[in-house]
Amino acid sequence: MVKHLFRLDVLFVLLIVLSIASMFVGVSAISITDIFSLSEYQQNILFSSRFPRTMAIIIAGAALAVCGLVMQQLTRNKFVSPTTAGTTEWAQLGILLGMIFFPAISIFGRLGFATVLAVLGTLLFMRIITSIKFKDVIFVPLIGLMLGSVVASVTTFIAIRENALQAISGWMHGNFAMMTTGRYEIMYITIPMFIIVMLFASRFTVAGMGEDFSKNLGLNYKFVLNTGLFLTAALTAVIVVSVGLLPFLGLIVPNIVSIFRGDHLKNTILITALVGAIFVMICDIIGRIIIYPYEVSVGLVIATVGSGIFLILIFKRAKHDR
Amino acid sequence: MINVKGITKYFGKKPVVDDVSISIGKGRITSIIGPNGAGKSTVLSMVTRLLSNDSGEVLVEGENILTQPSDALAKKISILKQSNHLQLKITVRQLIAFGRYPYSKGRLTEEDERVIDETIQYMELEEYEHSYINELSGGQRQRAYIGMTIAQDTEYIFLDEPLNNLDMKHSVQIMQILRRLVRERDKTIIIVIHDINFASCYSDDIVALKHGKVAISGTKDQVIKKEVLEEIYEMDMNIEVIGGQQICVYFDEKCTTANELSALQKVKVAQ
Amino acid sequence: MTDKRRNRLLIILTVAAIGLIAFYMLYQLNPDILFYQLPSRTKRVVAIVIVAVAIAVSTVIFQTIVNNRILTPSIMGLDSVYMFIQTSIIFFAGATSTLLLDNRINYFVSVILLVIFTVLVFKYLFKFTGNNVFLLLLIGIILGTFFGNLASFMQLLIDPQDFMVLQSRMFGSFSSVNEQLLLFTSIIIIILLIIVFKDFGSLDVLALGREHAVNLGVNYDRKVSQLLIIIAILVSISTALVGPIMFLGLLVVNIAHEIFETFRHRYMIIGTMLFSTIALLLGQMVVQFVFNNNIELSIIINLVGGLYFIYLVLKRSQK
Numbered sequence: 001m002v003k004h005l006f007r008l009d010v011l012f013v014l015l016i017v018l019s020i021a022s023m024f025v026g027v028s029a030i031s032i033t034d035i036f037s038l039s040e041y042q043q044n045i046l047f048s049s050r051f052p053r054t055m056a057i058i059i060a061g062a063a064l065a066v067c068g069l070v071m072q073q074l075t076r077n078k079f080v081s082p083t084t085a086g087t088t089e090w091a092q093l094g095i096l097l098g099m100i101f102f103p104a105i106s107i108f109g110r111l112g113f114a115t116v117l118a119v120l121g122t123l124l125f126m127r128i129i130t131s132i133k134f135k136d137v138i139f140v141p142l143i144g145l146m147l148g149s150v151v152a153s154v155t156t157f158i159a160i161r162e163n164a165l166q167a168i169s170g171w172m173h174g175n176f177a178m179m180t181t182g183r184y185e186i187m188y189i190t191i192p193m194f195i196i197v198m199l200f201a202s203r204f205t206v207a208g209m210g211e212d213f214s215k216n217l218g219l220n221y222k223f224v225l226n227t228g229l230f231l232t233a234a235l236t237a238v239i240v241v242s243v244g245l246l247p248f249l250g251l252i253v254p255n256i257v258s259i260f261r262g263d264h265l266k267n268t269i270l271i272t273a274l275v276g277a278i279f280v281m282i283c284d285i286i287g288r289i290i291i292y293p294y295e296v297s298v299g300l301v302i303a304t305v306g307s308g309i310f311l312i313l314i315f316k317r318a319k320h321d322r
Numbered sequence: 323m324i325n326v327k328g329i330t331k332y333f334g335k336k337p338v339v340d341d342v343s344i345s346i347g348k349g350r351i352t353s354i355i356g357p358n359g360a361g362k363s364t365v366l367s368m369v370t371r372l373l374s375n376d377s378g379e380v381l382v383e384g385e386n387i388l389t390q391p392s393d394a395l396a397k398k399i400s401i402l403k404q405s406n407h408l409q410l411k412i413t414v415r416q417l418i419a420f421g422r423y424p425y426s427k428g429r430l431t432e433e434d435e436r437v438i439d440e441t442i443q444y445m446e447l448e449e450y451e452h453s454y455i456n457e458l459s460g461g462q463r464q465r466a467y468i469g470m471t472i473a474q475d476t477e478y479i480f481l482d483e484p485l486n487n488l489d490m491k492h493s494v495q496i497m498q499i500l501r502r503l504v505r506e507r508d509k510t511i512i513i514v515i516h517d518i519n520f521a522s523c524y525s526d527d528i529v530a531l532k533h534g535k536v537a538i539s540g541t542k543d544q545v546i547k548k549e550v551l552e553e554i555y556e557m558d559m560n561i562e563v564i565g566g567q568q569i570c571v572y573f574d575e576k577c578t579t580a581n582e583l584s585a586l587q588k589v590k591v592a593q
Numbered sequence: 594m595t596d597k598r599r600n601r602l603l604i605i606l607t608v609a610a611i612g613l614i615a616f617y618m619l620y621q622l623n624p625d626i627l628f629y630q631l632p633s634r635t636k637r638v639v640a641i642v643i644v645a646v647a648i649a650v651s652t653v654i655f656q657t658i659v660n661n662r663i664l665t666p667s668i669m670g671l672d673s674v675y676m677f678i679q680t681s682i683i684f685f686a687g688a689t690s691t692l693l694l695d696n697r698i699n700y701f702v703s704v705i706l707l708v709i710f711t712v713l714v715f716k717y718l719f720k721f722t723g724n725n726v727f728l729l730l731l732i733g734i735i736l737g738t739f740f741g742n743l744a745s746f747m748q749l750l751i752d753p754q755d756f757m758v759l760q761s762r763m764f765g766s767f768s769s770v771n772e773q774l775l776l777f778t779s780i781i782i783i784i785l786l787i788i789v790f791k792d793f794g795s796l797d798v799l800a801l802g803r804e805h806a807v808n809l810g811v812n813y814d815r816k817v818s819q820l821l822i823i824i825a826i827l828v829s830i831s832t833a834l835v836g837p838i839m840f841l842g843l844l845v846v847n848i849a850h851e852i853f854e855t856f857r858h859r860y861m862i863i864g865t866m867l868f869s870t871i872a873l874l875l876g877q878m879v880v881q882f883v884f885n886n887n888i889e890l891s892i893i894i895n896l897v898g899g900l901y902f903i904y905l906v907l908k909r910s911q912k
Contacts, residue, residue, distance in 0.1 A: 079731070124903075128906050128907065132906075132909065136727050137727075138727035138728050138730075138731050139661075139727050141731065142664065142668070142727060142730055142731060142734075143663070143906060145668070145734060146663075146668060146902060147902075147903065147906075149668075149839060149895075149899070150840070150895075150899030150900065150902055150903060151899075153839075153840075153892060153895040153896055153899050154896060154899070154900075156892055157888075157892050157893075157896050160887075160888055160892065161888075247738070291749065291750065294749075296746065296749060300742055300745055300746060300749075303738060303739075303742040304739065304742040304743060304746065307735050307736075307738045307739035307742065308739060310735050311732065311735050311736065311739065314728065314731065314732055314735070315732075370808070371807060372803075372804055372807055372808070391810075391812075392807065392810045392811065392812045392813075393810035393811070393812075394810070395810065396808065396809055396810025397810070400808055401804070401808045402808070403804045409660070409662075410800055410801070410856040411850075411854055411855060411856055412856055420797075420798065420801065420805070420809060421809075423794065423798055423809045423810070423811075424809055424810040427794045427795070428793060428794020428795070428797060428798070429794065471808075474808075474809070
């Protein structure tokens with residue numbers, strides 16, 4: 001039953017329907033029946049706020065879900081994602097450093113800093129987990145989570161010294177409310193990256209099998225691995241800079257998709273992207289209506305729903321393993 | 323005397339050990355053999371209370387192992403499993419001293435120290451007494467672990483694949499120690515072992531498992547037979563008598579002469 | 594290293610800890626406000642020692658049970674659960690509830706709920722996850738995140754004025770601790786320490802792993818349950834007193850391992866307790882005398898401990 005939902009066409013239609021719904025949910029009432037008789041004010045809201053918001057949601061959801069998928073393929077570990085590898089925390093630290101060194105830094109500058117640190121941090125994580133002998137499936141994300149909180153505490157420390165605590169706590173919970181024209185366009189950077197990920201998909205799967213295995217198949221292991229890490233870290237950085245933290249997304253979406261559609265990256269990558277976008281869209285709509293006319297940040301909704309789903313996934317797995 | 327009555331273990335819905343009953347005689351070496359996945363280690367774990375059984379019971383001297391306190395049982399039976407990768411900074415002497423824990427609960431008496439000294443001598447580990455175990459070679463480390471179970475001074479000693487990862491010299495050394503323990507100290511030893519020729523040369527009794535069930539259980543001579551082993555391992559086999567010992571030849575059905583056999587064994591060593 | 598040297602080292606550490614305490618008590622003492630300064634500093638020292646001991650002992654025992662030197666019980670996200678408890682009290686009982694306003698009642702309720710949470714996670718999940726401690730920890734962390742988010746949710750819904758009351762509860766610190774609570778907590782800690790100290794032997798055996806421990810006659814499941822409850826109480830107490838100091842345990846236990854070069858708990862537990870006290874005291878002095886209380890102690894400790902953690906993981910991965 002549920003399995004039939006995870007088809008490209010079904011998901012695509014679902015996303016369209018939800019996107020339309022998203023365009024018409026908000027404080028200023030715009031009804032879908034008004035569509036042909038919009039006042040100037042309504043047009044303005046629709047095109048400068050609702051449309052950018054909907055696009056941002058789709059991009060962020062798809063990008064983070066795909067990031068998680070690629071990281072899981074590269075590490076051969078279902079529990080690795082930007083959240084559990086510390087990538088998001090590194091990106092945050094990058095933004096903070098950018099703001100300290102260049103107070104008037106543009107959003108692209110911030111993105112640059114965030115990307116550099118996110119890439120370095122992810123490489124560090126990879127280096128640690130590829131060289132530890134003891135490779136328990138769960139031990140790897142535990143290391144990542146602890147690494148992430150070390151970085152977070154460094155960030156907090158610097159932020160307090162520089163009186164920037166308020167600024168960084170702005171990114172603690174992702175939020176699409178500020179995604180208006182002129183602020184969300186940076187997210188389109190993810191589209192070329194996404195295309196490269198698609199092109200590399202099957203190579204990531206091979207690289208995940210390990211260095212020796214890849215070499216045996218004539219694959220340039222280091223190059224593919226580094227490309228994968230760079231892309232995931234950069235994608236994560238873009239989302240953290242523009243939207244903020246959307247925890248667990250990269251963890252649960254690929255896991256759910258893999259339950260229904262298996263693990264072959266080529267088959268699942270588009271589906272994962274769509275499910276990610278749909279998931280974020282639903283959470284954002286929930287956030288907009290739950291304490292209407294106020295908004296709950298989508299990061300909070302995702303974290304609550306996401307941690308719940310993740311727990312269910314772990315329990316199922318544990319039951320299955322026994 | 324240890325009596326195992328109909329123990330069964332399920333992993334999921336599949337029984338890995340299915341209604342196994344054996345009795346183990348005192349003062350003998352009993353080997354448990356069988357193909358991969360026959361349930362040898364699982365049986366050993368259940369008999370020594372490391373693993374709970376889903377049905378059946380294990381009696382040591384007529385007493386159920388699950389109804390007696392664990393610390394009392396630790397003075398009657400000892401078990402050494404094959405996975406021994408400790409990351410502790412622990413010396414050979416300290417490891418062997420752990421064998422005295424059931425008696426002194428960590429506060430070593432003079433009697434304990436004497437037993438520890440004796441065990442170190444017995445296992446020929448005097449030289450490495452104060453070395454850390456992760457600095458030792460595989461054979462030395464295995465002797466240190468066996469030393470711990472010997473210091474535990476139990477009537478029954480269970481060993482799970484004690485020859486794993488050891489070369490021939492060290493394997494023989496370990497098996498000789500076990501024989502000596504039976505001869506000089508009247509211990510009862512039960513080992514899970516892969517190599518049927520080690521089982522044939524060093525044990526008194528053999529229990530063969532297949533698909534979680536007892537295929538045959540008896541003295542060495544009853545089990546080390548061409549038809550019996552062929553049935554268990556599902557491959558062709560020949561038994562040759564060399565130096566009074568029954569040796570199973572299973573490399574290739576053509577190689578049956580003693581000359582070819584010794585040539586083959588050389589190849590095996592070289593590998 | 595011989596036992597004789599280890600004993601001597603323990604004595605040196607004890608002297609160092611006492612010296613630091615004396616220095617902290619007397620540094621820049623102002624005769625005019627002596628009556629205020631001395632009791633306030635005494636309270637703080639007692640609180641520091643309690644937290645240091647609780648974190649040290651719980652971490653050593655925890656690492657023995659899980660046979661791993663990088664994990665600590667404090668990554669379980671108890672701080673989020675603590676926040677959840679405080680927020681729930683305001684949310685359901687209101688800001689004027691005695692549950693919130695009476696420090697002692699609030700503390701007891703918090704500690705008891707935290708212990709219940711931890712014991713449930715440990716005991717129920719220990720069975721459920723088939724002794725897979727890593728899985729258990731991951732579930733603990735995610736549960737922590739889940740409760741933390743629920744708390745944030747509720748905080749959005751409560752009255753802004755109630756939120757101000759809540760905010761004062763969010764950051765525990767050594768300065769705001771009540772004397773009666775300290776006395777009571779000290780008694781609990783001492784009782785737990787006696788239980789632990791009486792049985793170093795079985796802890797040593799547990800360090801060998803489950804199979805060896807069962808072989809040597811330790812009632813493994815019962816012993817581990819008992820120890821997990823002790824860990825839960827210790828961690829809960831320290832969290833309710835000063836909030837989470839995640840990397841302290843990791844830092845001090847590993848230093849103790851490096852220096853004492855032994856697995857034996859007699860040295861490891863006492864040594865770690867002393868290192869932990871010294872580290873917290875030094876941290877507190879830095880906070881108080883260098884940063885003039887402008888920074889949280891936990892941030893400094895987490896910074897130092899966290900960097901040490903990265904060093905440790907890298908060093909281990911190079912071997």
